[in-house]
Amino acid sequence: MLLSGGSHFTALSSREFFSVRKTVVALRVANFVPHFRRPKLRALSSIVFFLPVVIYAAYWGARDYGTGSDTPAYVWMFQQYLLGNQQLLATADKGFLAVMGTVGRFTHNPSSLFSTICLIIGATFYFGGVFIIRSHKYLILYVFLLLISPYYLSININILRHGLATSAAFLLMALAIKYRNLFAKLITFYIPALFHQVAGLIALPMIWGTYRAFPLIFWFLAVAGSAFSSLYAPIASQFIPSDYTAYFTAGIDYRTGFRPDFVAFSAIPLLFALVVPYRKMSPETRWVFNAYLLMNGFGHLMNFVSYSDRFLTSSWTLLPLLVTLMVKDVNERAFRKKENKRFFSFVIVVGTLLVNSFFYLRGA
Numbered sequence: 001m002l003l004s005g006g007s008h009f010t011a012l013s014s015r016e017f018f019s020v021r022k023t024v025v026a027l028r029v030a031n032f033v034p035h036f037r038r039p040k041l042r043a044l045s046s047i048v049f050f051l052p053v054v055i056y057a058a059y060w061g062a063r064d065y066g067t068g069s070d071t072p073a074y075v076w077m078f079q080q081y082l083l084g085n086q087q088l089l090a091t092a093d094k095g096f097l098a099v100m101g102t103v104g105r106f107t108h109n110p111s112s113l114f115s116t117i118c119l120i121i122g123a124t125f126y127f128g129g130v131f132i133i134r135s136h137k138y139l140i141l142y143v144f145l146l147l148i149s150p151y152y153l154s155i156n157i158n159i160l161r162h163g164l165a166t167s168a169a170f171l172l173m174a175l176a177i178k179y180r181n182l183f184a185k186l187i188t189f190y191i192p193a194l195f196h197q198v199a200g201l202i203a204l205p206m207i208w209g210t211y212r213a214f215p216l217i218f219w220f221l222a223v224a225g226s227a228f229s230s231l232y233a234p235i236a237s238q239f240i241p242s243d244y245t246a247y248f249t250a251g252i253d254y255r256t257g258f259r260p261d262f263v264a265f266s267a268i269p270l271l272f273a274l275v276v277p278y279r280k281m282s283p284e285t286r287w288v289f290n291a292y293l294l295m296n297g298f299g300h301l302m303n304f305v306s307y308s309d310r311f312l313t314s315s316w317t318l319l320p321l322l323v324t325l326m327v328k329d330v331n332e333r334a335f336r337k338k339e340n341k342r343f344f345s346f347v348i349v350v351g352t353l354l355v356n357s358f359f360y361l362r363g364a
Contacts, residue, residue: 285328
């Protein structure tokens with residue numbers, strides 16, 4: 001058909017019109033489906049990645065009562081709770097009493113208590129990691145590093161109350177990073193201390209957080225000061241709650257004082273920070289790194305106490321998350337060349353694996 005002005009326009013037949021319309025609809029659907037499926041795929045991936053954590057919790061929850069130095073003590077504690085031991089009810093941490101009370105409503109089997117605790121710890125560490133990492137690609141690495149961590153194992157089979165306090169702080173840290181709500185911090189910061197007073201206090205830097213570089217200075221000063229712990233130990237010991245004074249005498253064979261091996265291990269994240277310096281860290285990485293430095297520095301200052309590595313464990317359990325975040329920063333912020341990304345990611349991950357292997361081999 002000829003239109004005025006000399007332009008030509010060919011009228012479409014009904015068959016051609018419906019063919020074009022189908023094509024347009026198909027393109028719109030094809031563009032919509034990935035967006036429709038993406039949330040479902042993310043949810044499915046989160047469930048799949050959580051399964052190893054659940055299996056890990058079930059395995060160690062059903063452990064033999066001779067596994068772990070503290071397991072027999074917790075078996076006894078649960079039994080005494082069921083018997084209504086008034087001294088235990090009056091002195092034990094309220095949060096831990098609540099966990100035993102909840103489990104005791106359904107069963108008197110200590111293995112059920114251990115399974116519940118392992119599942120709580122696993123869920124908080126996993127979903128806290130999901131909130132902070134925000135990438136399923138790196139979430140796989142995080143789950144792998146978490147489940148091979150000797151210190152994550154320790155809070156699952158030995159220092160259970162400490163583990164519950166640390167895991168509560170870990171989840172609160174993730175929520176604080178995600179929402180940055182000061183009021184929420186004020187009303188939740190005491191929750192970890194309900195499970196273990198000292199561990200709850202140590203974990204405060206996880207919840208409050210900071211992006212500044214002063215924790216690095218604090219760490220160096222704390223490590224240097226810990227070499228002279230014999231001078232301040234008599235004064236500092238007076239501020240430790242009476243429930244934990246047994247730590248001073250329980251470890252007869254435990255070497256107290258300055259521990260170069262603990263310092264060397266604790267300094268590894270600082271070496272990784274040479275690869276990803278402060279200015280190239282993401283806000284999440286900086287928050288977790290600073291929490292690690294503050295908690296770890298405090299742990300070194302407590303080296304005059306037997307089993308002082310338990311104070312350090314709170315910070316060491318952050319390493320799987322911190323290493324994952326640094327690998328993420330290497331690939332997304334610190335370098336442009338693929339060769340550099342691959343090399344430094346390899347160095348950080350393999351370095352972490354070697355250190356973990358060393359501690360497993362020496363029975364740490």
